[in-house]
Amino acid sequence: MALEDRIEFGTSKQGINQLDDFLVDEGKTLLRVDLACGQKKKEGHKGVDKYQVDGVDIVHDLLSFPWPFEDNSVYEFNCEHFVEHIPIQLVDGSYGLNRFMEEVWRCLMPKGTIRICAPYYMSQEAYQDPTHCRSITDRTFMYYNQKIIDGMLDHYFGKCNFEEVSKTRIIDPAFESKGEVARRWAMEHYWNVVKEIQFTLRKVPLLEK
Numbered sequence: 001m002a003l004e005d006r007i008e009f010g011t012s013k014q015g016i017n018q019l020d021d022f023l024v025d026e027g028k029t030l031l032r033v034d035l036a037c038g039q040k041k042k043e044g045h046k047g048v049d050k051y052q053v054d055g056v057d058i059v060h061d062l063l064s065f066p067w068p069f070e071d072n073s074v075y076e077f078n079c080e081h082f083v084e085h086i087p088i089q090l091v092d093g094s095y096g097l098n099r100f101m102e103e104v105w106r107c108l109m110p111k112g113t114i115r116i117c118a119p120y121y122m123s124q125e126a127y128q129d130p131t132h133c134r135s136i137t138d139r140t141f142m143y144y145n146q147k148i149i150d151g152m153l154d155h156y157f158g159k160c161n162f163e164e165v166s167k168t169r170i171i172d173p174a175f176e177s178k179g180e181v182a183r184r185w186a187m188e189h190y191w192n193v194v195k196e197i198q199f200t201l202r203k204v205p206l207l208e209k
Contacts, residue, residue, distance in 0.1 A: 004166040007183065030075035033107075036062055036082035045078055063090060065099060069107040077104060077114035084118050084132045097134065098158045101144050105160035108203040113165070116141070116201065120169065120194040138167065141199055146207045162201040170196040 034045040041047035041055035050061040060068055063086070086096040104114050119125035121135035142148050146161045171194050175183050186193045 006166065006168040007187075008168055008170050031069075031073060032076045033069070033074050033078070035077055035079040036085075037078075040080075042078045042080075045076075062100070063087075063096070065103055067103055067107060071106055072109050074107045075109055075112050077108065077112075079114060080117040081119070083116055084126065084129075084134055084136060087133050101141075101162070102158045102160045105162065105203055110203060110205070112203050114162075114201050114203075115198065117196060117198045120197045122191050122193070123195050124192060125195060136197060138197065141201055144201070150207060159206060161204050161206050163204050164199060165202050166198075166200040168198040169194045170198070 032042075032045040034042045034047045037045070037047035037049050037055055038051075039053050039055050041057075046057045047055045048058045048060055048062065048067075049056045050059065052059050058068060062082070083097060083100065086100055088096055090096050090099060108114065118136040119132075121137045126132065126135045141162065141164060144158075144160055144162045145164065169187065171183070171187065172192065175186060175193060178186065
């Protein structure tokens with residue numbers, strides 16, 4: 001399946017268009033979960049956050065594992081502006097984002113998806129917040145695709161496997177009138193053109209070793 005690569009202007013939030021080949025049992029209620037939702041829980045989702053504020057349905061620290069979901073139980077995760085706050089290394093010595101992605105994979109149904117939004121690494125938004133621990137690039141989540149890292153880096157990227165089905169870059173509206181070539185050049189070479197990046201990742205089976 002070809003990767004859907006989009007450019008949007010301003011701060012629009014791209015919703016997940018679930019894939020046509022996602023099969024579910026008739027009559028089954030699909031669980032959609034908004035991770036670290038704060039007071040801005042996405043409509044139709046259960047909200048999870050470590051703080052009990054309006055909109056939070058489940059109080060849980062997402063850096064405490066396991067999460068309060070059964071294996072293969074979540075149809076769709078939404079996660080906006082949280083992954084950049086995950087520490088590089090957790091107190092148990094594990095790598096924070098690796099452990100987070102393993103838990104997402106455990107909880108998702110087969111072919112379930114997670115939508116991740118984060119500040120783009122070439123924007124000041126990625127660095128202005130002193131609680132940010134990492135920068136997210138176009139290639140960050142390729143390391144959780146076993147076909148890409150198989151035989152090279154799979155010894156430390158954990159037990160999870162995702163394919164990237166869409167990627168959206170939110171760019172400064174000032175570039176809306178530019179031609180496609182000029183926009184692409186600016187996105188690749190100038191800071192503060194791309195403000196945010198959004199991924200949709202789909203759970204796929206672990207490769208047999």
